[in-house]
Amino acid sequence: IKHPLHNKWTLWYFENDKNKGWEENQREITSFSTVEDFWCVFNHIKQASDLRVGCDYSLFKSGIRPMWEDETNKNGGRWLISLDRKQRSSELNAFWLEILLCLIGEAFDDYSEDICGAVVNVRAKGDKIGIWTVDASRSKSDGILSIGEIVKNALGLKVTPPYEVHNASAARVSIKL
């Protein structure tokens, strides 16, 4: 029998088609709920480092869309790991796989409930990995800090990455627009 995961997860792919809206460019690839099916999907698709710049992968709990506007994301935020260009060849794929395994393996102990998903952005200016949590308010700060600590240790980061609140990010975009 296959080994069931605690949650069902959905993998999304974002390709930057200028003729379409951002939301239209977010495409659902597939969902899985066993360890074996995770590896089938993961071994079948391109590595993050092989994606064209401007593309993303997102892995979110099924039912949560990989966007700020989703009910479950709208009050949340993300731990944001920004890589420099040379880390694409040396660490991007290893970091992304490590984060995926933390997610499906519920590595955040009793704060795994606060996890929505994770995003990897492949960008010319430097790749990014975001771990999205459900609520950025002070009421969830110990969960956020604990998740950040586990991510920092899992990736062996020397410095603690920043945690960004989505509505600030969304506001920044609207101001920029």
Ligand SMILES: CN(C)c1nc(=O)c2c([nH]1)N([C@@H]1O[C@H](COP(=O)(O)OP(=O)(O)O)[C@@H](O)[C@H]1O)CN2C
């Ligand atoms: C529903 N909706 C429109 C919407 N909902 C969203 O949730 C959402 C967006 N739009 N995003 C748009 O992508 C641009 C690049 O962000 P980037 O994170 O790819 O990073 P770069 O600037 O390409 O490095 C953002 O500036 C924003 O325009 C980003 N984003 C998460």
